[in-house]
Amino acid sequence: MIRVLVADDQQLVRMGLRMLCESAGDVRVVGEAADGVEAVALTGRLGPDVVLMDLRMPGLDGAAATERIVAAHPSTRVLALTTFGDDDHLYPALAAGACGFLLKSAPPGDLLDAVRKAVAGGTPFSQEVLGRLVGRAVSVRAVADPGDLTPREREVLALVAAGLSNQEIAARLHVGVTTVKTHVAALLAKTDCSNRVRLAVFAVRAGLASG
Structure with a gap:
């Protein structure tokens, strides 16, 4: 409950x-x-x-x-x-x-x-x-080189931007939740974002969000 x-x-x-x-x-x-x-x-x-x-x-x-x-x-x-x-x-x-x-x-x-x-x-x-x-996004660093992200990181980033949880991303990509957590941690570090909401904003600004 x-x-x-x-x-x-x-x-x-x-x-x-x-x-x-x-x-x-x-x-x-x-x-x-x-x-x-x-x-x-x-x-x-x-x-x-x-x-x-x-x-x-x-x-x-x-x-x-x-x-x-x-x-x-x-x-x-x-x-x-x-x-x-x-x-x-x-x-x-x-x-x-x-x-x-x-x-x-x-x-x-x-x-x-x-x-x-x-x-x-x-x-x-x-x-x-x-x-x-x-x-009017604030406090989110722009991506200077989208090539910094691996293809899998881009996939995970797009799903984070869609609001999916780690469990939902794992099911969508057919990987383990721990693997997703590792990718999200890497994305947070590479983009200098402090949480998933800012990461989602970052994805849209970088043109990496789906839809």
Whole structure:
């Protein structure tokens, strides 16, 4: 059972997310937070697997709350929820350690899939959000020579950019999970990216993302 904490300052949004999560047999909402301070406190108390984090909240915003949660509870995955107008909040959340970004307008099934991918170590994000990140990407070094990457590393990079977890990449390429982890580690080192989200942005900027 995937344990989820919902953090959003709008009660109706929290109720909707709770109903959606609890409609799935493998996801359960263990708590709700109306602001960043409460989200941090409840994460420490409840130990959720995933926090669905609104980025615009009064007091402590979603990015700041994400940074505190990731620092204190590295096993908890934070999935940022955003709207098209939230660009200024996306970048701080990325730097804070959010594992992915999803639009609030995303289909219900996409949100549930994103929660599952987050727990599996993937990097779930809406393609629209990725496009906006690429347009104003920060702190990602450009590839001077794409030849630095091996053909297999390019394959793995494209699948990371598609939001697949290590397990899903291993199944797609018919290799072991340990092998995938080794390739991802090499990609992070070669591209100077600090996490999978930045690696995905890097892939698109380098023209190596599929689709």
